[in-house]
Amino acid sequence: MKRGYSESPSSSSHGPPQSKFKHNPEGDTHFLEDESTKIFARKVADHYSARTNQTLEEREASPIIHLKKLNNWIKSVLIQLYAKRGDAVLDLACGKGGDLIKWDKAKIGYYVGIDIADGSIEDCRTRYNGEADHHQRRKKFSFPARLMCGDCFEVRLDRVLADDAPFDVCSCQFAMHYSWSTEARARRALANVSALLRPGGIFIGTMPDANVIIKKLREAEGLAFGNSVYWIRFDEEFSEKKFKSSNPFGIKYKFHLEDAVDCPEWIVPFHVFKALAEEYDFELVFVKNNHVFVEEYMKKPEFVELMRRLGALGDGNQDQSTLSPDEWEVAYLYLAFVLRKRGQPDQTRRNPRRDKGKMHLTKDDIENVNGAV
Numbered sequence: 518m519k520r521g522y523s524e525s526p527s528s529s530s531h532g533p534p535q536s537k538f539k540h541n542p543e544g545d546t547h548f549l550e551d552e553s554t555k556i557f558a559r560k561v562a563d564h565y566s567a568r569t570n571q572t573l574e575e576r577e578a579s580p581i582i583h584l585k586k587l588n589n590w591i592k593s594v595l596i597q598l599y600a601k602r603g604d605a606v607l608d609l610a611c612g613k614g615g616d617l618i619k620w621d622k623a624k625i626g627y628y629v630g631i632d633i634a635d636g637s638i639e640d641c642r643t644r645y646n647g648e649a650d651h652h653q654r655r656k657k658f659s660f661p662a663r664l665m666c667g668d669c670f671e672v673r674l675d676r677v678l679a680d681d682a683p684f685d686v687c688s689c690q691f692a693m694h695y696s697w698s699t700e701a702r703a704r705r706a707l708a709n710v711s712a713l714l715r716p717g718g719i720f721i722g723t724m725p726d727a728n729v730i731i732k733k734l735r736e737a738e739g740l741a742f743g744n745s746v747y748w749i750r751f752d753e754e755f756s757e758k759k760f761k762s763s764n765p766f767g768i769k770y771k772f773h774l775e776d777a778v779d780c781p782e783w784i785v786p787f788h789v790f791k792a793l794a795e796e797y798d799f800e801l802v803f804v805k806n807n808h809v810f811v812e813e814y815m816k817k818p819e820f821v822e823l824m825r826r827l828g829a830l831g832d833g834n835q836d837q838s839t840l841s842p843d844e845w846e847v848a849y850l851y852l853a854f855v856l857r858k859r860g861q862p863d864q865t866r867r868n869p870r871r872d873k874g875k876m877h878l879t880k881d882d883i884e885n886v887n888g889a890v
């Protein structure tokens with residue numbers, strides 16, 4: 518088996534996928550977790566769990582409010598491009614349900630959200646019930662939902678969600694990089710999505726752009742860089758600023774983003790992500806750095822209008838505040854991707870998945886799936 522990775526497109530041959538990576542000694546079906554991996558996953562979960570829902574006033578006062586609005590615009594564009602009326606959606610690392618309204622606008626038919634942070638999934642539940650946004654009590658969401666608390670990159674979601682599958686769309690926004698601490702977790706993440714999507718189904722997401730982060734690291738004097746709203750710091754073990762292509766997992770750094778993130782994250786070399794995804798039956802539709810994404814989709818009038826409504830770039834009035842250069846630099850740290858599961862959709866298949874969802878969720882409805890490995 519070849520060690521290291523190749524940047525050439527995958528072969529179009531059929532048959533079982535040949536891994537381009539060094540495998541776990543146990544083989545990729547075992548997906549072993551060691552203690553330190555679990556500790557880091559818990560650190561990430563505790564960080565997000567501790568972040569409470571903000572009031573509208575707190576949100577508007579955030580030093581990165583325009584970046585948050587820009588990120589919402591990027592996610593909305595992805596959802597509008599790829600979700601269709603009636604779709605069954607799997608939202609991996611759904612957080613506090615910040616995308617629920619976007620899915621509602623796309624008129625989806627069913628929603629399953631999973632997150633490792635119990636505090637976030639509880640916020641997601643109250644938001645789904647229409648109890649969270651005190652300032653603007655909204656009408657009920659039009660799709661049934663099911664919410665789960667668990668580690669999407671460890672748990673066998675294909676088993677947990679066997680009766681709900683297949684999904685039409687899977688979304689993993691600003692979270693896929695938390696799977697890249699080990700090869701086993703990265704594989705579990707992709708295996709889960711692949712097993713649950715229908716043939717032809719779409720996997721959309723956003724995550725840090727490794728090329729940009731590594732370039733900035735190499736340009737920095739030491740092992741840290743940033744601006745007034747973020748910093749990234751690598752450990753001494755990376756003092757040479759070189760990364761072995763034979764081991765593209767577990768490249769950890771500390772990420773701090775004002776009013777949003779403060780936890781360990783992992784570099785995801787995109788060509789490795791793409792190659793691994795191909796092993797799990799995905800083909801790349803596109804990948805774009807978020808700067809390019811904004812440039813391209815701001816050429817489309819419907820998305821310009823959406824940007825105006827969200828207010829990330831101001832509303833066109835001169836005195837309207839807008840995205841700061843430091844926030845724009847943070848946008849450059851991320852990319853958006855779209856993958857398609859190979860194969861043709863089976864038009865005849867129907868499944869009873871919507872029966873699993875509810876239109877109002879109690880605390881007891883949140884399922885803890887962490888034991889299901």
Ligand SMILES: C[S@@+](CC[C@H](N)C(=O)[O-])C[C@H]1O[C@@H](n2cnc3c(N)ncnc32)[C@H](O)[C@@H]1O
Pocket residue numbers: 558561562565566609610611612613614615616631632633634637667668669670671689690691692695
């Ligand atoms: C930056 S937030 C994004 C939340 C949401 N997707 C959004 O765009 O608003 C990252 C989320 O990933 C979740 N997360 C991190 N590791 C996870 C894991 N192993 N399994 C499930 N969720 C995870 C965190 O709890 C957090 O809610």
